[in-house]
Amino acid sequence: MNVTMWRKALQVIPRISLEEWQQLDVISKWLISSRAAVLIMTFISAAIAGILAAHDGSFNLGRWLLLTIGLIMAHATNNLLNDYTDYKRGVDEDNYYRSQYGPQCLVHGLMTTRQLLTYAAVSGLIALLAGVALILLQGGITWILLAMGAFFVLFYTWPLKYIGLGEIAVLIVWGPLMIGGGYFVITGVWEWNVILASMPYALGVTGVIFGKHIDKYDMDKSRGIHTLPVIIGEKVSRYTATGMIFLQYILVGYLVLIGFFTPLMLIVLFSIPVLLQIIPLFRNPKPEEKPADYPDVWPNYFVAAAFVHNRRFGLLFMLGLILDTIAVYLLANYF
Numbered sequence: 055m056n057v058t059m060w061r062k063a064l065q066v067i068p069r070i071s072l073e074e075w076q077q078l079d080v081i082s083k084w085l086i087s088s089r090a091a092v093l094i095m096t097f098i099s100a101a102i103a104g105i106l107a108a109h110d111g112s113f114n115l116g117r118w119l120l121l122t123i124g125l126i127m128a129h130a131t132n133n134l135l136n137d138y139t140d141y142k143r144g145v146d147e148d149n150y151y152r153s154q155y156g157p158q159c160l161v162h163g164l165m166t167t168r169q170l171l172t173y174a175a176v177s178g179l180i181a182l183l184a185g186v187a188l189i190l191l192q193g194g195i196t197w198i199l200l201a202m203g204a205f206f207v208l209f210y211t212w213p214l215k216y217i218g219l220g221e222i223a224v225l226i227v228w229g230p231l232m233i234g235g236g237y238f239v240i241t242g243v244w245e246w247n248v249i250l251a252s253m254p255y256a257l258g259v260t261g262v263i264f265g266k267h268i269d270k271y272d273m274d275k276s277r278g279i280h281t282l283p284v285i286i287g288e289k290v291s292r293y294t295a296t297g298m299i300f301l302q303y304i305l306v307g308y309l310v311l312i313g314f315f316t317p318l319m320l321i322v323l324f325s326i327p328v329l330l331q332i333i334p335l336f337r338n339p340k341p342e343e344k345p346a347d348y349p350d351v352w353p354n355y356f357v358a359a360a361f362v363h364n365r366r367f368g369l370l371f372m373l374g375l376i377l378d379t380i381a382v383y384l385l386a387n388y389f
Contacts, residue, residue, distance in 0.1 A: 056082050063090050066351070070157055075164045084173055087137075087159045088130035092361075095259050096129040097122065098368040099228050102255060103236025105375040106248055109382060112241035117191060121236050124184030125203075127177045132207045134174035138167065139211040178207070188239045195244070199235040203227070221282045224263045229256025247314050254302040254309075254322075255371055258364035264295045265356035269340060292336045295360065299329065302367060316381050319374040325366040332359035 056079055062068050063085035070078075070086065078086075100122040107113045141160040159165040165173075185200040206214075206227050214220050233252035238244050267274065267281040268291045275284050283291035306322050309315045336356065344352040351358045 060085060064094075065091055067091050067157070070164075072162070072164060075157075083165075084130075084177075086157060087134060087165060087170065087173060088177065089133045090130070092133075092262075093126050093129055094365065095228065095262070095368070096125050096232065098372055099232040099252075099255065099259075100125050100236055101372050102252065102375060103233045104240065105372065105379055106233070106237050106251065107240040109375065109379040110241065110243075110245075112243070114240050117188060117240045118236075120184045120187050120191075121239055124181045124188070125232055125236070127181035127184065128203055128207050131174050131178040131181060132210055134170055134177065135207070136211040138170055138174065141167075143212070181207075192239050192242055194238070194242065196239050199231065199239065202231060202235075206231075215281060216279050218280050218282045218285045221260055221263055221267070225256050225260045228259040229253050250305070251309055251314060254305045255364075255368055257298045257302050257305075258360075258367055261295050261298045261360045262357055262364050264291065264298065265358075265360035266354075268292060268295065268356045269353060288339060292339075292356070295356065296333060296336045299333075299360070299363060306371070315374075316378050318377040318381055319371075321374040321377065322367055322370045325363065325370050328363045328366045332363050335359050 059068070059078060059082040063082060067089055068086060075083070084090075100118070103121065104113060104118040107118070137158055137160060141158070157164055159170060160167060182200075182204075185196075185203070189196045189200060206223050210220060210223055214223050229252040230249050233255070234244070234249040237248045264283065267283045268288060271281075271283050271288050271291070274281050286294070303322065303326075306315070306319055310317055310319055336359070340355045349358070354361075
């Protein structure tokens with residue numbers, strides 16, 4: 055067991071040599087190969103679904119745990135299959151973007167194809183078992199939600215990402231599917247206001263993937279990978295990503311105005327200092343070379359900025375939901 059590496063792999067995607075890799079335990083290898091540092095985005099979506107269920111007095115711990123495990127394992131499976139698919143298609147060769155910011159385990163010779171697919175199969179099986187358990191416990195449209203999740207896991211990398219639908223898929227998955235669907239499997243109720251409430255965070259996750267695709271715009275364009283930024287252009291993509299970030303705040307304000315949230319949700323405004331730090335970056339194209347004193351995440355640039363903001367906004371959004379839920383409970387029972 056290497057708890058230090060577990061903690062590191064949950065925070066960043068660590069660069070690692072073959073010699074170091076060979077000394078790692080299986081959990082460390084799974085965390086690194088599945089890019090566990092980004093799985094926090096999925097955990098936050100699951101947490102939001104659970105808090106919204108508690109907000110309406112319908113939280114169920116067992117179902118929430120199944121939901122959270124299933125979603126995280128599905129996301130990990132997608133990341134593993136993403137690397138496998140791009141490797142088999144030759145995309146990640148020749149120092150491609152993915153191979154620069156962290157270990158691409160197949161390209162760098164850390165794992166065999168069989169080993170990576172075994173990790174993906176085990177992760178996918180755990181996700182599937184969690185989904186089947188939720189179908190048995192909740193029924194209704196749960197099986198449709200599971201089928202949709204499986205579709206996006208299997209086909210996000212190809213063909214969706216290649217035809218400009220990857221970003222739209224992310225918006226659907228991290229909002230209506232994870233949060234709205236998660237709320238349903240916990241409570242048994244499909245609530246459209248919950249779908250709307252899922253969008254501020256879903257836009258943040260979509261902004262992260264948008265930033266990543268802007269970062270590798272030239273590489274994707276040269277390889278015929280038609281992500282949405284490749285289709286609409288680099289400059290338009292930067293302003294689109296900026297617009298999505300601002301829309302997160304606008305939607306929270308709207309939900310407060312219509313009374314779905316209490317003003318406590320305005321705690322998300324404490325992420326504005328991070329917003330003010332990253333917005334200037336989106337005004338200009340990505341630098342050709344790593345800027346001086348830039349953190350050791352290069353060539354991540356727009357994606358790193360969007361991720362930092364989304365992490366702050368997401369955690370504050372989740373904290374706001376907790377405070378909002380407590381306030382609603384106290385008002386309903388003691389005042």
